[in-house]
Amino acid sequence: MPPIPTVVPMSWYLILSAILFTLGAAGFLLRRNIITVFMCIELMLNAVNLTFVAFSHQLKQVDGHIFTFFVMVVAAAEAAVGLAIILTVFKNRQTLEIDEISSMKL
Amino acid sequence: MPANFMPTAQEYLRFAPESLLILVGVLLMILEPLSGPDGKRKFAVISFAALAAAIGLAIAAGMDPGPAFSGLLMVDGFATFFRVLVLVIGMFVILISTNYLKLEGHESGEYYALLLFSVVGQCLMAASNDLIMLFIGLECSSIASYVLAGYLRDDKRNNESALKYFLLGSFATAFLLYGVAWTYGTTGTTNLTAIRAYLMDPAHHANMVVVGAATALMFVGFAFKVSAAPFQMWAPDVYQGAPAPVTAFMSIGSKAAAFAMFVRVMMTAFEPVKDRWEPLIWISALATMTIGNCAALRQSNLKRLLAYSSIAHAGYLMVAITAHSEIGTASVMFYLTSYALMSLGAFAIVVYIARKGERFVEINDLAGLSQRQPLVAALFVIFLLSFTGIPLTAGFFGKFYIFKAALDSNLVWLAILGMLNSAVAAYYYLRLIVVMYMQPPAEGAEELLAPTIGIRVTMLVTAALTIALGIFPSFILDLAGKSAAFAR
Numbered sequence: 104m105p106p107i108p109t110v111v112p113m114s115w116y117l118i119l120s121a122i123l124f125t126l127g128a129a130g131f132l133l134r135r136n137i138i139t140v141f142m143c144i145e146l147m148l149n150a151v152n153l154t155f156v157a158f159s160h161q162l163k164q165v166d167g168h169i170f171t172f173f174v175m176v177v178a179a180a181e182a183a184v185g186l187a188i189i190l191t192v193f194k195n196r197q198t199l200e201i202d203e204i205s206s207m208k209l
Numbered sequence: 210m211p212a213n214f215m216p217t218a219q220e221y222l223r224f225a226p227e228s229l230l231i232l233v234g235v236l237l238m239i240l241e242p243l244s245g246p247d248g249k250r251k252f253a254v255i256s257f258a259a260l261a262a263a264i265g266l267a268i269a270a271g272m273d274p275g276p277a278f279s280g281l282l283m284v285d286g287f288a289t290f291f292r293v294l295v296l297v298i299g300m301f302v303i304l305i306s307t308n309y310l311k312l313e314g315h316e317s318g319e320y321y322a323l324l325l326f327s328v329v330g331q332c333l334m335a336a337s338n339d340l341i342m343l344f345i346g347l348e349c350s351s352i353a354s355y356v357l358a359g360y361l362r363d364d365k366r367n368n369e370s371a372l373k374y375f376l377l378g379s380f381a382t383a384f385l386l387y388g389v390a391w392t393y394g395t396t397g398t399t400n401l402t403a404i405r406a407y408l409m410d411p412a413h414h415a416n417m418v419v420v421g422a423a424t425a426l427m428f429v430g431f432a433f434k435v436s437a438a439p440f441q442m443w444a445p446d447v448y449q450g451a452p453a454p455v456t457a458f459m460s461i462g463s464k465a466a467a468f469a470m471f472v473r474v475m476m477t478a479f480e481p482v483k484d485r486w487e488p489l490i491w492i493s494a495l496a497t498m499t500i501g502n503c504a505a506l507r508q509s510n511l512k513r514l515l516a517y518s519s520i521a522h523a524g525y526l527m528v529a530i531t532a533h534s535e536i537g538t539a540s541v542m543f544y545l546t547s548y549a550l551m552s553l554g555a556f557a558i559v560v561y562i563a564r565k566g567e568r569f570v571e572i573n574d575l576a577g578l579s580q581r582q583p584l585v586a587a588l589f590v591i592f593l594l595s596f597t598g599i600p601l602t603a604g605f606f607g608k609f610y611i612f613k614a615a616l617d618s619n620l621v622w623l624a625i626l627g628m629l630n631s632a633v634a635a636y637y638y639l640r641l642i643v644v645m646y647m648q649p650p651a652e653g654a655e656e657l658l659a660p661t662i663g664i665r666v667t668m669l670v671t672a673a674l675t676i677a678l679g680i681f682p683s684f685i686l687d688l689a690g691k692s693a694a695f696a697r
Binding site: 117124127128131137140141144147148150151154155157158161162164166167170173174177180181184185187188189191192195196204205206 | 341344345348352355356359362363365366368369371372375376379380383384386387389390391393394397398399446
């Protein structure tokens with residue numbers, strides 16, 4: 104049996120962030136509720152944040168931590184606009200199912 | 210605190226166009242609630258003047274090129290060229306917006322403030338020399354355009370357009386950021402020049418697989434923003450559903466800025482690994498052209514047709530990026546200038562034809578335009594011929610230089626397939642001319658009033674410049690050739 108590492112190795116963080124990112128991307132493509140789809144995008148952004156922090160720790164630089172703040176601020180701005188858009192859609196159509204919101208097709 | 214922490218006055222000057230537009234944008238939002246329902250016209254005037262002043266500042270900043278804010282921005286010839294281009298596009302969009310908003314009963318300060326914020330983001334995209342700065346510019350531009358796409362908030366098509374743009378745009382941004390994170394992890398920096406230096410070093414060749422994967426992730430983000438295949442499917446729905454002036458803004462201004470950042474990242478940071486991304490962009494360029502042109506053949510809605518045509522034009526531009534040479538970069542700059550002019554003209558006409566509530570945006574609504582408004586029909590013919598790439602118009606030289614750059618880089622097959630594609634495109638552009646000139650106006654068609662002053666100025670100026678660039682391309686081409694070399 105291999106020895107149990109005393110600190111969490113770097114690769115674990117990267118694997119976890121890759122799993123989170125994939126889950127987010129898969130959820131975006133498969134889920135049908137707009138709010139869930141939106142949460143999947145946030146999950147992807149958080150996976151990115153985890154990658155940044157892990158790399159920043161490994162490189163012993165503070166840059167990656169700062170980028171995380173930028174990503175968080177932008178994600179918050181995006182969430183504000185996105186939820187407002189979702190609200191107007193719901194007000195006009197009384198539904199949050201993505202398949203029902205496509206009036207423009209060939 | 211490091212000695213260079215405080216930026217110098219020179220660095221503030223290099224950031225001056227963006228600072229001015231942000232200040233004016235905030236000012237508009239403060240003035241908006243204080244002005245009565247009749248005082249809305251002044252917002253258009255203020256924002257128009259602010260954009261004009263920002264052009265002056267951008268040119269002044271370009272006189273003294275160099276980096277700013279510890280290398281986050283790089284104000285070189287390339288940045289100045291694209292800054293001026295997106296600012297001019299912003300001015301024309303204001304000209305075609307004012308009357309449209311008045312007709313729809315939504316004339317207000319926010320529209321112009323959002324437009325200015327979006328233009329700020331586009332200027333940053335053109336000038337950023339750091340992946341994080343690029344991300345901020347991109348989001349600044351995108352978030353404002355998400356709101357603009359759904360600006361008429363009681364209109365179902367507007368809602369749908371904004372929702373699709375928002376969801377798919379954020380999805381693409383997440384991929385871009387994940388690519389940035391891996392690039393940072395591998396190279397230890399996000400500065401484009403430093404990434405290039407890292408990749409040039411033969412000691413780091415073992416990490417090339419990771420860098421290649423990171424480049425691919427970032428390509429997903431870029432391809433979404435420039436609406437290149439296989440990530441182009443959002444464009445027709447979003448462009449069709451958004452208010453027509455906003456569609457013009459998104460398909461011209463945002464696209465120009467997105468190409469600026471795409472070219473800069475590929476030609477500076479990732480140029481040392483060009484053998485890895487060239488095949489990817491080769492395939493994407495061909496697919497983009499073919500999908501755009503073939504889908505445009507069977508459209509009946511004018512805005513949707515122009516959306517597919519803008520996808521096809523993105524494909525031609527990708528051909529020039531595949532060439533990855535200075536001539537290729539210069540031809541991207543020239544093509545985007547000519548594309549901006551003819552598209553602005555075409556969209557001004559779409560806004561004019563559509564009228565209140567955008568009821569008349571089908572191709573059949575153009576029937577008999579040559580009898581109803583001969584001048585508008587004649588100007589539309591100029592833009593359509595330029596889209597097709599007929600000599601004596603700007604579009605001809607745009608395509609000519611792109612295919613020349615492709616041939617210089619030994620991309621013979623891509624150039625041939627691109628030319629075949631532009632032959633296909635001729636069909637749907639010429640069909641519009643046939644409808645305007647050969648078909649009689651529909652029975653009982655509503656009378657078309659003469660175009661308003663903003664629309665008329667946009668149509669005439671862009672048509673004149675389209676012809677001028679088609680006869681004397683050297684002015685813009687020399688400028689592009691001089692600005693195509695990046696600071697490395």
